[in-house]
Amino acid sequence: xxxxxxKGQPISTGSEWTFELIRVYDKEIGRIAERYALDxxxxxxxxxxxxxxxxxxxxxxxxxxxxxxxxxKHFLSTEKGYKRGQMGLAYEIVxxxxxxxxxxxxxxxxxxxxxxxxxxxYGHNSFFKGNYLFRSWTDASSIIDxxxxxxxxxxxxxxxxxIDAVEELLDSCHALMNYGVDRYKRPYPISAExxxxxxxxxxxxxxRQINDLWxxxxxxxxxxxxxxxxxxxxxxxENILYFIEKHAPLLEPWQREVVxxxxxxxxxxxxxxxxxxxxxxxxxxxxxxxxxxxxDEGLVTDGFMMEFLQSHTSVIYQPSFDxxxxxxxxxxxxxxxxxxxxxxxxxxxxxEDKRWFPDIxxxxxxxxxxxxxxxFKDESFILQFLSPKVIRDLKLFSIVDDDQxxxxxxxxxxxxxGYRLVREQLAAQYNLGxxxxxxxxxxxxxxGDRSLxxxxxxxxxxxxxxxxxxxxxxxxxxxxxxxxxxxxxxDRIVGTYHVPPKGDGDYEENYPRLDxxxxxx
Amino acid sequence: MSYVIDRRLNGKNKSxxxxxxxxxxxxxxIKKAVEEAVSRRSIxxxxxxxxxxxxxxxxxxxxxHHGRGGKQTIVHPGNxxxxxxERIPRPSGGGGGGSGxxxxxxxxxxxxxxxxxxxxxxxxxFMFEDLELPNLIKRHIxxxxxxxxxxxxxxxxxxxxxxxxxxxxxxAHARRIALSGSSRTKLRQAKxxxxxxxxxxxxxxxxxxxxxxxxxxxxxxxxxxxxxxTFDLKYNLLVKQPNPSSKAVMFCxxxxxxxxxxxxxxxxxxxxxxxxxxxxxxxDRIDVVFIRHHTSAKEVDExxxxxxxxxxxxxxxxxxxxxxxxxxxxxxxxxxxIYGAQASDGDNWNDDSxxxxxxxxxxxxxxxxxxxxxEITPREHQALWYEYDNVREAFPESFAQQQIVSAADIYPxxxxxxxxxxxx
Numbered sequence: 010x011x012x013x014x015x016k017g018q019p020i021s022t023g024s025e026w027t028f029e030l031i032r033v034y035d036k037e038i039g040r041i042a043e044r045y046a047l048d049x050x051x052x053x054x055x056x057x058x059x060x061x062x063x064x065x066x067x068x069x070x071x072x073x074x075x076x077x078x079x080x081x082k083h084f085l086s087t088e089k090g091y092k093r094g095q096m097g098l099a100y101e102i103v104x105x106x107x108x109x110x111x112x113x114x115x116x117x118x119x120x121x122x123x124x125x126x127x128x129x130x131y132g133h134n135s136f137f138k139g140n141y142l143f144r145s146w147t148d149a150s151s152i153i154d155x156x157x158x159x160x161x162x163x164x165x166x167x168x169x170x171x172i173d174a175v176e177e178l179l180d181s182c183h184a185l186m187n188y189g190v191d192r193y194k195r196p197y198p199i200s201a202e203x204x205x206x207x208x209x210x211x212x213x214x215x216x217r218q219i220n221d222l223w224x225x226x227x228x229x230x231x232x233x234x235x236x237x238x239x240x241x242x243x244x245x246x247e248n249i250l251y252f253i254e255k256h257a258p259l260l261e262p263w264q265r266e267v268v269x270x271x272x273x274x275x276x277x278x279x280x281x282x283x284x285x286x287x288x289x290x291x292x293x294x295x296x297x298x299x300x301x302x303x304x305d306e307g308l309v310t311d312g313f314m315m316e317f318l319q320s321h322t323s324v325i326y327q328p329s330f331d332x333x334x335x336x337x338x339x340x341x342x343x344x345x346x347x348x349x350x351x352x353x354x355x356x357x358x359x360x361e362d363k364r365w366f367p368d369i370x371x372x373x374x375x376x377x378x379x380x381x382x383x384x385f386k387d388e389s390f391i392l393q394f395l396s397p398k399v400i401r402d403l404k405l406f407s408i409v410d411d412d413q414x415x416x417x418x419x420x421x422x423x424x425x426x427g428y429r430l431v432r433e434q435l436a437a438q439y440n441l442g443x444x445x446x447x448x449x450x451x452x453x454x455x456x457g458d459r460s461l462x463x464x465x466x467x468x469x470x471x472x473x474x475x476x477x478x479x480x481x482x483x484x485x486x487x488x489x490x491x492x493x494x495x496x497x498x499x500d501r502i503v504g505t506y507h508v509p510p511k512g513d514g515d516y517e518e519n520y521p522r523l524d525x526x527x528x529x530x
Numbered sequence: 531m532s533y534v535i536d537r538r539l540n541g542k543n544k545s546x547x548x549x550x551x552x553x554x555x556x557x558x559x560i561k562k563a564v565e566e567a568v569s570r571r572s573i574x575x576x577x578x579x580x581x582x583x584x585x586x587x588x589x590x591x592x593x594x595h596h597g598r599g600g601k602q603t604i605v606h607p608g609n610x611x612x613x614x615x616e617r618i619p620r621p622s623g624g625g626g627g628g629s630g631x632x633x634x635x636x637x638x639x640x641x642x643x644x645x646x647x648x649x650x651x652x653x654x655x656f657m658f659e660d661l662e663l664p665n666l667i668k669r670h671i672x673x674x675x676x677x678x679x680x681x682x683x684x685x686x687x688x689x690x691x692x693x694x695x696x697x698x699x700x701x702a703h704a705r706r707i708a709l710s711g712s713s714r715t716k717l718r719q720a721k722x723x724x725x726x727x728x729x730x731x732x733x734x735x736x737x738x739x740x741x742x743x744x745x746x747x748x749x750x751x752x753x754x755x756x757x758x759x760t761f762d763l764k765y766n767l768l769v770k771q772p773n774p775s776s777k778a779v780m781f782c783x784x785x786x787x788x789x790x791x792x793x794x795x796x797x798x799x800x801x802x803x804x805x806x807x808x809x810x811x812x813x814d815r816i817d818v819v820f821i822r823h824h825t826s827a828k829e830v831d832e833x834x835x836x837x838x839x840x841x842x843x844x845x846x847x848x849x850x851x852x853x854x855x856x857x858x859x860x861x862x863x864x865x866x867x868i869y870g871a872q873a874s875d876g877d878n879w880n881d882d883s884x885x886x887x888x889x890x891x892x893x894x895x896x897x898x899x900x901x902x903x904x905e906i907t908p909r910e911h912q913a914l915w916y917e918y919d920n921v922r923e924a925f926p927e928s929f930a931q932q933q934i935v936s937a938a939d940i941y942p943x944x945x946x947x948x949x950x951x952x953x954x
Contacts, residue, residue: 028534035532052532061537064544079591081552084545085646108533115538130532176551184592329608338607406609411601416617420603427614435605446594470600479592 017307026119034123041302042131049134051108058115063087065102065112072104073156075163077179103129105137107149120316127299132292139383142280159270166263178264181483182271189250189272190279212262223258246450259489283386283441290344291382350399351378387439395432407434446473460491467498481508559584564656568941580653583643658808661948677770688765697764710752717748778813778867783849785874787824788841794906797937798873799836801904804944805871823849846878847885854893863897870901876912883913887920895925902947903931
């Protein structure tokens with residue numbers, strides 16, 4: 010680092026933090042962030058111990074969660090890893106809420122606390138407030154209230170119906186959690202008060218609709234018989250949990266409400282799963298920028314900066330594919346490199362950049378960066394902004410593994426011929442639609458055995474994984490009647506799953522069902 | 531715009547419930563692991579937690595995901611020598627050099643076990659699950675050497691520090707009202723009369739003065755009633771209630787004759803430790819009395835009990851006699867819950883066995899909560915066992931005998947002895 014002209018006294022020189030120092034650092038970082046006009050929610054910085062951090066970990070980042078054994082499992086494995094020193098804890102956890110809650114660990118040094126404040130309280134926070142997915146899919150101001158509502162509701166259910174009944178139901182919902190989101194429709198924002206107020210009405214209303222749907226009283230002959238023949242639902246349904254909540258014939262009202270809770274929480278986390286690279290990259294870019302500005306103003310010491318850079322470089326370290334530490338692309342590294350590169354393209358465009366990015370080369374970097382942050386998700390962000398320079402720097406290359414061929418094919422590398430292909434394929438890799446099998450509800454045999462048929466559209470002939478049958482058992486538990494899954498390549502059915510399995514006589518007892526009386530048919 | 535909050539003092543055990551849910555769900559796995567651990571552990575080693583390992587497969591939460599196969603395209607960083615269009619052999623196994631699947635586990639096999647720790651408390655919970663101490667009733671009805679004081683209403687005698695001010699003042703007030711009642715009525719009448727006189731007969735000085743004197747006399751009389759009298763004082767009453775004794779004494783009887791090897795003694799020791807840990811869960815205080823015997827019995831300390839070596843013949847009745855003496859001397863039956871555990875390899879003087887039976891039946895069994903006999907031998911039963919059979923028939927509720935062949939039997943036998951019985 011070239012020593013520049015520096016003014017001002019360092020805020021602190023030791024590595025011990027105090028609450029007063031955190032406040033001062035936060036104020037200074039906030040002042041610089043304002044210079045870049047970062048729009049944030051108010052911050053609530055909470056200092057916690059390592060044990061509390063493990064608790065926060067275990068509840069997958071929800072500050073308040075309902076009770077479920079799987080969180081206990083997370084906790085046990087985190088605890089074990091941490092106590093044996095196999096893994097460090099994250100320096101911070103930040104929650105998309107208003108005010109934005111950031112957890113700081115007691116064990117951190119002053120430098121780490123400042124890094125975390127810059128990273129979480131100004132980086133992630135402004136991303137939560139700015140990015141379109143978060144703006145339209147989540148409601149930061151009400152999430153905490155909703156989680157409180159969910160926790161209480163589920164606790165009441167446990168009291169009334171027993172822990173086991175609720176646990177079984179939650180197991181089944183969790184298995185389908187990734188299929189509990191609306192990908193294209195904007196959901197209504199959730200609000201706890203509203204939920205409580207409407208929940209009773211909804212129960213009754215829902216049940217009435219369902220009773221109507223499954224009405225077994227014979228209709229007058231000759232009336233709308235042609236309608237009976239058509240498939241139902243008319244369109245394939247991507248949100249399986251929503252479909253269950255609204256249409257499963259045997260669920261009781263409280264069970265529908267629990268399905269709804271899991272669905273709402275899945276929806277809340279959906280944007281985070283789609284913006285990992287962008288979100289982490291953005292936060293990393295800003296902690297880097299903000300702390301460097303602090304240094305330029307002479308507010309932090311050289312020692313502070315050395316420690317900071319050491320942490321920073323380990324965060325953005327990208328092992329290459331043949332390294333034993335390699336476990337895929339590091340979202341921090343990719344995101345940080347891309348934001349830095351966008352700034353470079355804006356400030357010092359080369360000939361190549363002008364060819365590739367005529368729109369942004371030479372433009373104002375701050376507004377370009379914000380535009381990118383606000384309007385994209387990982388997939389489109391990479392497709393739009395991954396430059397040949399970043400591809401070269403990271404030496405990205407693309408491998409095609411086709412099970413019909415004996416050898417792997419290197420489809421493209423970081424050269425002129427390959428940039429576009431690498432970029433497209435990397436973007437596709439972050440497309441949730443490609444990463445998760447495309448399974449949708451196809452039809453329901455409403456007048457027959459009430460069986461539910463799902464269809465899986467194969468992508469590049471990729472089959473379903475080995476836990477599919479288990480998931481279908483869970484779906485069977487929720488739906489209450491037979492489940493069929495057809496796997497399709499194009500229009501051709503290439504595989505089927507059935508729960509309970511077909512052609513087996515006495516299977517009834519072996520498959521999980523919610524303990525329900527089946528209404529007389 | 532920022533608030534810094536110190537949450538470190540908040541509870542750190544937010545995950546406790548979830549953790550317990552997890553243990554509850556996998557209790558069968560954990561119980562199995564605990565049982566294995568009990569037979570594997572060294573005898574001094576019962577007092578801490580245990581590492582439990584559950585096959586990862588059993589614990590997975592299923593989700594829909596892509597399996598291997600089909601056409602997979604993956605972008606990797608850090609290219610060194612590859613060029614576009616190059617074909618490279620598919621690496622064997624998973625992970626590494628770019629075989630498609632994102633998962634590093636190879637072909638579903640060899641999944642890691644899920645390993646975690648349970649605490650000593652939980653370990654013992656699992657170890658003694660479904661077991662119970664028979665004949666616990668005695669503990670609830672006998673024994674009165676400890677007391678606890680409980681509040682028992684109000685009394686008119688007591689210690690000044692326990693005075694009940696409200697009740698005292700209330701009763702003083704009541705007393706004042708009661709004692710001054712007639713005087714106050716007269717006073718009221720006199721006052722009314724005085725007022726009438728003053729109005730109607732202002733010149734009747736004699737009557738007026740008489741009335742005024744009367745009023746003064748009545749006032750003085752009312753004022754003479756004391757504000758607070760010793761009679762008024764009320765005290766909070768505390769009474770002593772006998773605290774049911776929760777003391778137990780455990781007699782460990784062991785044969786140390788020449789036929790008992792160190793290995794046999796180890797087995798016996800494990801059994802005694804299990805019993806001790808188990809008793810400790812039910813009783814606040816436990817005394818342990820170690821009695822070893824060959825041809826004669828002796829009360830010894832723990833170290834000597836397990837490790838010193840002696841040889842000689844075997845007369846079991848000597849130990850039983852000593853036990854009976856110690857019981858009579860130090861552990862009165864009305865205060866102590868008495869448990870006996872005897873370990874032996876079954877050898878005894880044949881003449882002695884009936885004697886043992888008699889001592890047990892007449893002098894020991896009526897006074898103990900439970901008596902268990904374990905015979906640590908791979909051989910045929912001898913006379914002692916058959917004599918003890920008679921005892922068991924006479925006291926089916928509180929006498930049990932079992933045979934242990936190897937260390938692995940200890941825990942099952944222990945469970946057998948203390949299996950929870952359906953109340954009849």
